[in-house]
Amino acid sequence: MDVLRQLRGFYREKLHYLILSIICLAAATAVGLITPNLLRRLIDDVIVPRKFTEVPMLAIAVVVVVFVKACLQFAHGFFGGRLGNFLAYRLRNACYEKLQFLSFRYYDTAKTGDLMSRLTGDLEAIRMFIGFGFAQLLNVFFMVLFGSAMMFSINWQLTLVTLITMPFLAGIALKFESKIHPAFQEMRLALSALTTAVQENVTGVRTVKSFARESYEVEKFSHRNERYKNNQIFAAELWSKFFPLMELMASVSVAILLGVGGTLVINGRMSLGELVAFFSLIWYIIGPVWGLGFQINNYTQSKASGERVLEVLNQRIDVKDKENARELVSSEVKGDVEFNHVTFAYGNKMPAVTDIHFRAKPGTVIGFLGGTGSGKSTITQLMMRAYDVNEGSITLDGVDIREYNVRSLRSQISTVFQETFLFSSSIRNNISYGLKNVTMDEIIRAAQLAKAHDFIMEMAEGYDTVVGERGMGLSGGQKQRIAIARALLKNPRILILDDATSAVDMETEHEIQAGFQEVMRGRTTLIIAHRISSLRHADQIIVMNEGRAVQQGTHEELIEVPGPYRDVYRIQYADYLSRATGREGA
Numbered sequence: 001m002d003v004l005r006q007l008r009g010f011y012r013e014k015l016h017y018l019i020l021s022i023i024c025l026a027a028a029t030a031v032g033l034i035t036p037n038l039l040r041r042l043i044d045d046v047i048v049p050r051k052f053t054e055v056p057m058l059a060i061a062v063v064v065v066v067f068v069k070a071c072l073q074f075a076h077g078f079f080g081g082r083l084g085n086f087l088a089y090r091l092r093n094a095c096y097e098k099l100q101f102l103s104f105r106y107y108d109t110a111k112t113g114d115l116m117s118r119l120t121g122d123l124e125a126i127r128m129f130i131g132f133g134f135a136q137l138l139n140v141f142f143m144v145l146f147g148s149a150m151m152f153s154i155n156w157q158l159t160l161v162t163l164i165t166m167p168f169l170a171g172i173a174l175k176f177e178s179k180i181h182p183a184f185q186e187m188r189l190a191l192s193a194l195t196t197a198v199q200e201n202v203t204g205v206r207t208v209k210s211f212a213r214e215s216y217e218v219e220k221f222s223h224r225n226e227r228y229k230n231n232q233i234f235a236a237e238l239w240s241k242f243f244p245l246m247e248l249m250a251s252v253s254v255a256i257l258l259g260v261g262g263t264l265v266i267n268g269r270m271s272l273g274e275l276v277a278f279f280s281l282i283w284y285i286i287g288p289v290w291g292l293g294f295q296i297n298n299y300t301q302s303k304a305s306g307e308r309v310l311e312v313l314n315q316r317i318d319v320k321d322k323e324n325a326r327e328l329v330s331s332e333v334k335g336d337v338e339f340n341h342v343t344f345a346y347g348n349k350m351p352a353v354t355d356i357h358f359r360a361k362p363g364t365v366i367g368f369l370g371g372t373g374s375g376k377s378t379i380t381q382l383m384m385r386a387y388d389v390n391e392g393s394i395t396l397d398g399v400d401i402r403e404y405n406v407r408s409l410r411s412q413i414s415t416v417f418q419e420t421f422l423f424s425s426s427i428r429n430n431i432s433y434g435l436k437n438v439t440m441d442e443i444i445r446a447a448q449l450a451k452a453h454d455f456i457m458e459m460a461e462g463y464d465t466v467v468g469e470r471g472m473g474l475s476g477g478q479k480q481r482i483a484i485a486r487a488l489l490k491n492p493r494i495l496i497l498d499d500a501t502s503a504v505d506m507e508t509e510h511e512i513q514a515g516f517q518e519v520m521r522g523r524t525t526l527i528i529a530h531r532i533s534s535l536r537h538a539d540q541i542i543v544m545n546e547g548r549a550v551q552q553g554t555h556e557e558l559i560e561v562p563g564p565y566r567d568v569y570r571i572q573y574a575d576y577l578s579r580a581t582g583r584e585g586a
């Protein structure tokens with residue numbers, strides 16, 4: 001119930017729906033009890049004394065009772081539906097909003113499929129339980145309580161004898177639930193494995209085909225499919241045993257009732273009408289007991305779902321605004337960036353960067369070179385406060401970036417990542433993503449600077465061409481150029497290019513960089529690249545190794561001194577250097 005209490009904030013406004021839904025269901029249950037009484041009257045007061053004039057009245061009474069009961073059930077469904085949907089709507093929005101603000105650290109370990117299932121399946125379970133399950137669980141008690149109270153009022157001895165089988169019935173229902181519950185969980189896991197296989201196969205279809213692993217994939221799927229099928233069969237067998245067993249137990253109850261009750265009627269200690277009323281009341285008790293396991297399972301499942309959803313909602317946001325955080329105003333930002341002896345580690349791992357110290361004056365270009373895992377991307381992530389530093393500080397225009405409002409800081413920075421993400425939308429929307437009031441001319445200008453305009457115009461629909469999921473249908477270099485156009489259109493003070501031109505040829509890269517020089521005049525740029533040609537014009541180059549800056553200087557300075565930069569330069573420029581030496585020798 002703790003979960004329900006925590007969720008209360010989301011449905012407090014509509015708490016009256018919950019109360020009305022419970023009242024209506026309880027009232028429907030109570031009204032339902034009139035029917036057995038009418039039956040009793042029909043037999044004892046009409047049929048036996050042969051006073052048939054009362055039949056029309058009784059018939060009308062039955063119709064009225066059934067009608068009122070139906071209205072109450074409708075009202076229960078109406079209020080429950082309103083409540084459940086309101087809660088699910090609020091929770092869905094809250095979860096989605098939370099997902100937008102959760103830190104990068106959360107997404108480092110989050111699984112897409114798991115998050116999706118929390119936002120869909122788990123939310124649905126909560127909707128059903130709060131909307132209907134909760135009232136129905138309470139109704140189980142109402143039915144048993146009202147039903148047995150009425151039976152006791154008719155004949156308490158017969159009630160005790162008839163209800164003797166109920167504990168067994170409840171025991172079987174609970175035992176069945178304890179077996180079917182894990183079977184269902186297992187089935188859900190098997191289904192999730194099955195869908196993951198399909199999802200991965202579709203996403204990685206190129207890899208599968210290029211490795212000619214189609215039959216392996218078919219076999220993998222077939223194994224998972226078999227597991228799912230076996231689970232289904234197991235669950236179906238459990239169901240097929242449960243129903244006859246429950247029916248058998250229920251029939252024992254009914255047989256006892258008929259035997260003992262019949263004898264009481266014959267001996268004149270009970271009227272025939274009472275026996276018939278008893279007969280219909282017994283189902284008032286058998287029904288809920290039969291479904292007891294299901295209701296309890298429904299509760300435990302929605303409790304687990306509630307916990308999973310609350311886990312997302314209660315997730316701590318690592319990087320957040322300080323109280324009274326400063327707002328950056330675009331026109332006033334100069335772009336003076338300084339890393340002051342910055343050290344940072346992801347979780348409890350070894351530091352990814354240690355004692356990084358550099359200053360990028362407004363409008364300058366800082367290049368980063370280094371092997372994989374040397375900490376280059378980490379530096380750019382720290383710049384946009386994807387994570388906060390552990391030691392040292394990063395300043396923008398002389399103020400620690402932790403003092404700024406995160407949103408306004410990031411709005412001053414454009415990042416182009418090595419892996420480009422494009423939305424399944426038109427190229428135009430992809431370039432202008434998140435920006436309002438941009439003209440087509442501005443979009444075209446950004447695309448021209450990113451050397452994307454020409455290939456976009458060659459497409460049948462031009463800027464209106466819709467690119468598939470993750471930009472399918474475009475080459476790696478084309479996707480990167482669209483991402484660069486997107487970054488340029490944002491008109492940032494700070495541009496971060498994290499291996500952003502790795503997928504374009506050297507000539508295009510050169511042209512893109514020439515475009516950058518034009519747009520980035522007066523702005524600060526951090527470039528990560530593996531090609532010396534991309535970095536040689538930088539105002540300062542930082543060579544990284546195992547999280548440390550091992551060399552720092554301009555291209556001209558660095559090629560003069562022995563070290564990793566000169567080694568890389570010699571490897572990449574081997575042909576050029578040998579030709580130059582050859583010419584000198586000649």
Ligand SMILES: Nc1ncnc2c1ncn2[C@@H]1O[C@H](COP(=O)(O)OP(=O)(O)OP(=O)(O)O)[C@@H](O)[C@H]1O
Nearest residue numbers: 108346349352370371372373374375376377378379
């Ligand atoms: N999100 C993360 N969670 C945990 N560790 C990470 C994460 N990102 C990077 N690392 C680790 O931090 C170290 C530095 O990684 P980083 O991505 O900064 O290197 P890099 O120089 O940019 O490499 P590359 O050139 O391959 O992109 C590596 O050891 C890496 O495994």
